[in-house]
Amino acid sequence: MGWNFGDILDAVEPVLPADAPALVHGDRVICWREATRASNNLAQAILKRGAAPGDKLAIYMRNRPEYMIALAAAFKARLTHVNVNYRYTPDEVWYIFDNSDAQTVVYASEFRDAVAQIRHKLPGVTTWIEVSEDGRTAEFAEPFEALTAEGDGAPLSIKRAGDDLLFIYTGGTTGMPKGVMWPHHDLREITLQAARKLGPVPETLEALREHTRKAGPAPAALIAPPLMHGTGLLTAMGVHLAGGCIVTLTGEAFDPVEMLDAIERRRPQSLTIVGDSFARPILEALDAQPGRWDVSSVAAIVSSGVMWSLEVKRGLLRHMPQAVLNDAFSSSEALGMGTSVMTRAGEVQTAKFALTDRCRVFDEDDRAVLPGSGVQGVVALGPPNPIGYYKDVEKTARTFRVIDGVRYSMPGDWCLVEADGSLTLLGRGNACINTAGEKVFPEEVEEALKTHPSVADALVVGLPDPKWGQAVTAVIELAAGQTLDEAVVRAHVRTTLAAYKAPKRIFVADRPLRVSNGKADYPAAKACAETAALSATTPPH
Template sequence: MSIQPWPTTNWPKGVSREIADFEHPLFSFLDDAARDYPDNVYTIFNGGTRTFAQVKQAADRVANFLAASGIKKGDRVAIFLPNLPHYPEIYFGILKAGAVCVTCNPLYTPSELNYQLKDSGSKVVFCMDHPQFYPTTVQAIQETGVETVVICNVKAFLPPVKRILGALLNKIPKAESHEPGHVMYDEIMASYPAQAPDVEINPSEDLALIIYTGGTTGVPKGAALTHANFVFDVKAMDEWVYLSQEPGAPPEKIRKGGFHCYIGVLPWYHSFGMTMCMLTSCASGSRLICVPDPRAGNPPFTEVLKLVQTYRPTILVGVPTIFSAFENHPLLDKYDLSSLICCASGGAPLPVELAKNFEAKTGSIIFEGYGLSETSPVITGNPSDKDLRLFGSVGFPVSNTDIKIVDSETGITVLPQGEDGEIAVNGPQVMKGYWQKPDADKEVFREIDGKRYFLTGDIGHIDENGYILITDRKKDLILVGGFNCYPREVEEVLFQHPKVAQAAVVGVPDPRSGEAVKAYVQLREGMTATEQEILDFCKEKLAGYKRPRAIEFRDALPTSPVGKVLRRVLKEEAKQK
């Protein structure tokens, strides 16, 4: 084997340290599922369903449309949608056209989306027919290379009765008006044959996605990921997870062919929800419940509980705030969650008591993993065996993956087991690099023992039993409910306020989201402002999870001898409070 055994006696039984056969186009997951399980349901939305055969046909129509619109291999196509049933069809259709998916957060403001469309050079954008999302798109495409806008309405995906009632009661969301020349998704489905163009794909070299992340520092950068990056990560998860899938049955790999049902509470524009939910459900021929807004209902998250009771999902992939929302929901006891067999947690540390309480109430198992957008995302996982997992750790590297702990200064010197340092990873899931940012690549890649390692920016160590523990973050990245918030981006918005002279943003502990954004503001001489005034200003320019939850005004901010604001001092003060 070219990959060394991991230093532990607790390696999960049956899991190979090395796997093969992942050099395939990413859309092969859909093609294979449509061949093997054509009549099995793939997507579920508001009572309406689409089979794998139907989703493949729709993806082929999308690919045909894109090719006819002049999209060529390597061109970028953006998806600006929540978790709607259109998403897998468009996603795989883009890949079948040989193009590169650019996944966009549907909560973005026009300026945030504009930056992403410009930076990626996207030529087409798919958006929702909605009074908020569509106007955002119209504003965002200004001064970009976007030539085609496709508008996606949910009506066609509803059961006939809901379509009629929704139309009569004006409950089906739609924009007030559409710009001339913009294309309706339903027109594509009606006008283009289900015949994808013949495009040669090199899975290890050709890009499948550009996913925007701040990495360890700075404004968002596009992580450029290949087809093989994602195919490997899905197959690695299939190798990793062993479950007892019926009462008293021995552990086995995730069953295929419709036994399982995934609930899509994590957004699919994010690599965690995309890989662990949308792609994994497709690869296993499983059902997928589309959840555009997991917070829907009164109180929030009630609609998700209803979906669990109605459709009986077996697998839930979430960040700790999702499990907390379930566990602390005042109506939890009124809903039957017993269908849940397995839950995967990532994006932020999982509190031990939360995990124990959730398992006690549902009878499922949560196993925690670790990854980044730059790594497709999963690089480590706790064993799915309750006897082998270690709460507080992120487990072991998945197959074909090597982790080293290196010095934080150079990222080259490998540190002894047990010593804290920066986590570096080598594996088939690691991105090619940042989109058109070679200088950023130099910062995060190192050659160690003849192999290319990615520096994660996280600090941790490997304990005496081989478990990886993350102890800190190298930079000031803030994790809000599993989503990355970059202080500099928020600070740039604060500096746009005419009354702000200095600003610094840090993450502070928050019982609901793990961390929340707090801003420290120094006003210009002679100026006055209220906290609400600054918060309202941020609301216009930042997605919800990036907005400060508190503003603290200071006469002066702590600085270094050269005048650099010391965020770490502010963060320490906040912790002490």
């Protein structure tokens, strides 16, 4: 029947120490006994209210223990998890609920008004469950706390399957969000493939139960990015399924001081971040107050989804020399394309990754790119892969393609394959700028910009231009106390990149350039650039 996350939890939970912490959020500590009882009861309650295996359960909240309890309940009841971006407008949230065919929605009380605005347009949602801060809930919803206390906490007597699904809705840079459909078994197999290279792994539920009994709970992990995005969700799932402890932050926005305080207090062995957007503020806090925090518990830092620069990695290792920095090249529809591991013993250049066994690179004619050839290619990841995008046959056909009899996931990441077989990432094809017939990938220009001391963050977009077709245009956030000297920054970029890649114009951002998970908000950057360009009095260079 294959691996199923509900079965895995049923196997490991009874052999964990009942008082071992499972979920930590600020001062709240929920032990495994409480978490198990709550998720079992919630799963039973949702089924009693009419949900059936395969129905969709949407979770609409910031990071908090209730997210993981609801996720575990979904696994146990054979319901399909749907993540919801809490930064969306009510209409955008409606789209996710409607597109996913959500039957049950678990939401936090801070979003009660948004839910009330759209509820009448969602006849398919038959159960609304509210996580309330003060004990009060909307008249149309049931209280989360009451449902988790309703029952004896016993495991469900239910037969599950490896093809039960988990959805990860991914927004990308263009178009409406799409639900990536992952079978439980295939997600688990990706994890096991990586673990098998390190030694024997449990291959059955009974073996997993016995391994957990002997080894005890997995180490604690601090998950900084939102659980409603792939990086936070998947790393948290891995910790939870291994019987570990998940530490989350309480702030509405990422605060490096809160994170460092939590590291000192809770002593996690691993951290999950999202590239420089998280790592740079952490480094700045450590540099500003060296020795303030004890970060000696951190054995590993894991990142995915956003560029993590060599400069920032070096800085973190000054403060955490014992840590291993694991930079993963992955996306929601292509997990495990490449890895970059850096320690104090050896550096790895920014955006350079070792290809995994499942990864290939093809040119525009579907021919394999030879190492050292200098040919730009598209990264393709072999199975196991998602089934596709929910209710989007056309996009599924474009992304999941068969080449020489193998079905690959090809989200559109362009790269060079170096002579040593490693991969240097160029960028996502749908963000590529065509300027005077030359391809420019925003990511490499952004990294060059961020090495200038006046630039704290940067995004690069293409604006229509009668001379170049598209003009490479940068939107930056200035470092503290700095002003923009456009000519100097442009000249700095030209020291490392070809002149045609240097921005024709550089504007200072008038709005945030990152969304809550640290990923680039290119629509916001483009809107900022368009507004600034209209008011600019000097022509682009």
